Amino acid sequence: MPVVEIHDGRAGEGVGSAGIGLPLVWADGFVLWPNGLGLDTLSPTGFSFISHAHIAPPPGRILATAATFDLMSRRVPEEDRLAVPFDRPFKIGPLEMTLFPAGHLLGSAQLLVEVDGLRVLYAAGVQTAIPLTAERCRVPQADLVILADHCLPPASLTSPLHVAQAAAQWAIETSSAGFSPVFLVNPLGPAEDLLGVLADHKIRPRVHRSIYDVTVLYERHGVHIEDVRRLDAKPYGWDAVLLPPDLGGSPHWKRLGRTRTALVTGSPPERGEVSAYDDLFVMGTHLDRSGLARYVTATGAKRVALSPIYPASFAQTLARRGIDVFHFLEARQLSLRLEPRRKRSSSDK
């Protein structure tokens, strides 16, 4: 294994003359600097990796999968796109990179960066359970894992399949009671996951245009979801309706008659928010914190860099597993100094 020294940049430890320096900066996202590779950063770095389509890409050249480019709300100009398939290594300067499926959303990717034998794995939204509509996650081996979920992962979550099945059952019972079941759900990812399970239960859904447009893009990337129709398509009639969560009070509601609503969300909402809905389904399309700890262990990494989103208790969980944790709680820089790779001996495994 290569020897990695990690120094705190604020303590005056810069890039050493021996070995290769690979400073890691946290500002509004991680940046591998001076290579200037932004990792889901909000501000432009000139060249940014975007892990999945929930992330808004900054201006500049963008590295992502073809599905992510199609699903992003902000269109990236063709000349700024570097669309790379999974499992195909490519080189930019001294960095060799490979994308691996993350299982969070169609097209979502983990980025493995290799430099002089060091394997740095970046992940922002990973789901290792068998996915409902995304590509199945594969976990590569790494020396350092950089984690930067874009929202706080709950401590524990029920598997997305079980939650979607419970939601389908709720729709059946709600219809039997004489109400139209209405799901308020993120159009990008969770809606498609739910639609697939509703189809398995022979439930005919009607969906808002924003959700329908995403299902068309999924279809283009080989993910077929049965029997999805737009809310305004004739003839009217449905077993369940899917709307984006921000459509409360829109003209759509009048047409739906007597309704019951269920919020489908990735994280448990604040107490006050729940009372606005008849029911709630917490369907995480990313790992909970115990799943994330198992994910890190599965990579074999002994070092982890965490963005500020994670609580101190998660850093402690990883530390108890014998992992060196670098928790970025504010904008700062760490410099990873990579010593020249030693020859493998029988004691190296």
Ligand SMILES: [Zn+2]
């Ligand atoms: Zn996401």
